Each structure stands twice: as structure tokens, then as C-alpha cells.
Amino acid sequence: MAEHNPLTAHTLKISCSNCSLRELCLPIGLNREEMSQLDAVIRQSRRLKRGEYLFRAGEAFKSMFAIRTGFFKTCISSHDGREQVTGFQMSGELLGLDGVSSSLHGCDAIALEDAEVCELPFSRMTSLGRDIPTLQHHFFRLMSREIVRDQSVMLLLGNMKAEERLAAFLLNLSQRFSARGFAANDFILRMSREEIGSFLGLKLETVSRTLSKFQAQGWIIVEHKHIQLIQPENLKTLVGGCQQSMPIATT
Amino acid sequence: MAEHNPLTAHTLKISCSNCSLRELCLPIGLNREEMSQLDAVIRQSRRLKRGEYLFRAGEAFKSMFAIRTGFFKTCISSHDGREQVTGFQMSGELLGLDGVSSSLHGCDAIALEDAEVCELPFSRMTSLGRDIPTLQHHFFRLMSREIVRDQSVMLLLGNMKAEERLAAFLLNLSQRFSARGFAANDFILRMSREEIGSFLGLKLETVSRTLSKFQAQGWIIVEHKHIQLIQPENLKTLVGGCQQSMPIATT
DNA sequence: CGCTTGGTTGACTAATCTCAATATGGGTGG
């Protein structure tokens, strides 16, 4: 599956030693001096317990957050209480990019399990970006990647049927877990059926039914939140046709 | 309707004299010297005829484009030919922000009427951004605003019914026309029913039927592409509950 | 160990899609 999968969140490649993700620095080619400047800007990590808010829609935006460990959801809510989950984020991904536009956070970010994040103060990052062009460019790319991701979700929500959405969702998680060195075909869902449904534009019953259907077909095994992909190729066939056809650079 | 309406595209506030949108420069407070630097970077405008592609998904990304006149759609297509319109852009708005992430354009941009755009070479804009912090910051805001817009569309596609989507769509157009000094309640649609449907995640027949229903209720008058909002307040009530509840800064 | 929350399943309903027939208008070429 391509890296810019419909559901992939922006991958963080700027983290540094403070975040114990030092290796991810190399791709953007910072030298030792620049690395230490970056280290100086990144604040010590913050711990959250399951269910805790990292930030809420409407709060002042000062920082982005890089996830070291844990699993998050972001969501926006409408006046009458409907909630739309806009994404699920895991370690190595970045939260809060939407806050830049208005200096207010545009969504809630909630930990779905105990988590640890690094805070990246935005103004210090941008001024550092002026000294380190590769860093600045990298930031633009991260934001742009989020736009691309969102548009793929629009494709999903606008064009795909329930089964296709679920299949795309499972394959996306699979791909992201495997990119982090976890098993691609055997993982634990961190979110409820309702949250999956909200993200995919489906009701929780439909999510549940569709998972059962996949299981009945022998494609997956569902044990509560424990999912095993037995025939991921069938899921891929299902999604195949409705994926984005754009040539993708794997940068 | 709030400025960060579900469907509002990023508004361009960086244009300058080359684009004959000089007044829009002031909000970000560039001085005379900075303005002329910006002018030097912006390329002469390019004209497109209706139906022409400004860029295509997969093409090398070198520039963003500011729309001077005309009306565009952006869309992504899936392997099996389904097309998702991801947005409609009008004068003063910016196209191409999604190309930064992979150095390839992520969508097609097609003129829905004869149009004129300014080209903003990306690398020159970013290096200028390093000299002019306000400009750099403004770019981050524009990209972030696009993320916020996309997420509102996700809310729309994930949670709203056909009537709510159409109402939100009409009100959004109304608000954007009026922001440009055109009539808020009397305008011409530049796009087909099918394109509206693709954007809203509906079939063209549903779009047509829903418009007819609004007309039967006396809320609007539909004459082909000519739309008049007679009772916009009823449309607002319809959308009211499902709008984003986030406190919005009007910056 | 019972309670609460989350998940599954079934029967029914409502919304939207699909297919099809029919209009309508704009554009083009004679």
C-alpha cells in the first residue's frame, strides 16, 4: 500500500533526541549543530492518561505535538452535538497542525491510551525554520501532507461503500503498524466501534456488521478489539478500484 | 455565516500589485520594500479557457496559483474512474497547496470558466519567507486553513443528510460571493449538478431533486444555473445544528 | 459479583442510488 494512503496521518520526520526518535532526523539531513538547536526548542515530553485531552477545539494554539507513544483521536463537534472523528494518530505522527490558521486549535485531541508527547512550540519552530531552510521546507511538507490525507478521506467519505471504507481503514492501520515495526496482520484496535464509525461516516452497528461479514468470509478474525487479517489480499481487492490513482512519490 | 465555513477555500491575502489585488496585501502588513520583493517573485498571469487544466495530479509541483478571475474545481480520481471533487475555488483563492508534500500535484485543477491566475513559484516564495517572517507565517496559516476547511468537509460528508449538505453548499457560495462584492442571494453556479454531487458525496439526481424541493418550499428559485436565495434563513436553520461548534477567530 | 459500558444481531424503516424516460438549452454548422 502506498505511503500516502487515504488514512495515513502526517508522519513526523523531524523528531530528535529529546523525543528518542533521533533516527527520524536523518531523512531531512540536519547536521549536528542544527540538531542541537532543534533539541533546544523541543520541550520535555508530557504524559497523558487514557481519555485525557491533549488540547481542545478553541483553545489558544501555541504548540504542535509529536507523539512518542500512545494513540490519539482528533475530532470536531457540531453545534447539536454530532461528533466527527477526523483522524487517528499514532507514535511518530504530529498533532495540532490545524491550529495555525486561526491561532486556535480547530479540534479536540484525545488520548485513546496512555500516551507521551513532545511539545513543539510553533513560534520557536518557525523562527528556527528561517535559520534552517530544510526544516522550514519540511514543515511545509508536513502540513501539505495533512491536506493530501484529508482529501483522501474526502474520497473515502464521498465515494466508498461501507465495506470499502472498513477495508480501507483496516489496511491503513495495518500499513501504519507495520511501518512502526509491529505486526501488519495482527493488532489491537485502540478505538471503539463508534469512533471507527464516526471516522468512516457510518453508524456503529454498520461497523460491527461489516466486521462480522468480513469474518464470516474468512478474511479477518475479530475478537473484540483484537483484529487479525487472514486474507488481506481480499481486502485490497475490495478497496483496489476506489483508491486514489495519482502517481505517488514515496518521499 | 462564519468565515471558516465548512466549504470556504483558503482566502488569499498575500496577493500584490502584479495580481491587481493590492489591497489584500495590507492585512499582513508588508512594507513597500517587502511588497516589491514579493512583486518580483510573482510571475505574470496566465489565462485559461473553460475546461482547461491548470495542473494535473502527478505533475511536478513547482508553483502555487492565485486566482485573479474565474472559477475552478479541484478533483482527485480513483483507479476505477470515480472522481471526487475536493473543492471549488474562486477569485482571490489559492490553488496547489497540496503539492508541497510530495513535490507532485495531488489533484487536478480545472477552470470552470475562462480564468486568469498568477503563478507563485514555491521555492522563491519560501526563500522570500525567510526574509519576511510575516510572509512565512502567512503561508503556514494558508496551509493550515486548508486543513481546517477539509476537516469541515469531512464533517459534512460524514454527518450530514442530503438537504443539509445542499443548504450548506448554497450558503457557503453565497457567503463567498458576498465577500467579493457580488450579490449574496442571486448568483450563477459555475459547476454542473454532477460536480456539485461529487463534491457533496451525492448523485446528481439527488442534487437536482433537493434543489427542486427547496424551490417547492419557496426557499430558493432555481433557473438552471441561476440560483436565488429567497429565504436563506430557512437554509441556515437547516444547517444550523450541524455546523462546527468551535469558536472561530475571524482573522 | 452485579453493574455499566461496549458490542452483536435482528427486524424494520428511511434515505439515497439506480435505471429510465423525458425535457430543455446552448452551441454549432449549414
Add this chain to the structure above:
DNA sequence: CCACCCATATTGAGATTAGTCAACCAAGCG
């Protein structure tokens, strides 16, 4: 300038999908 044609839009009827409501079950937690 007009007539024709094609693309676009409207409307209807029936099929299909997903949503709703409700019952039941299982798990985790105090």
C-alpha cells in the same frame, strides 16, 4: 439566423444500502 444535436437537467419508480430501534450478550471494573 435557424434548426438540429448533444450535453445537462428533471422527474418517476423501484432497488439497495445503511440507519434506527430494540433485545441480548460479554467484558471489565469497582
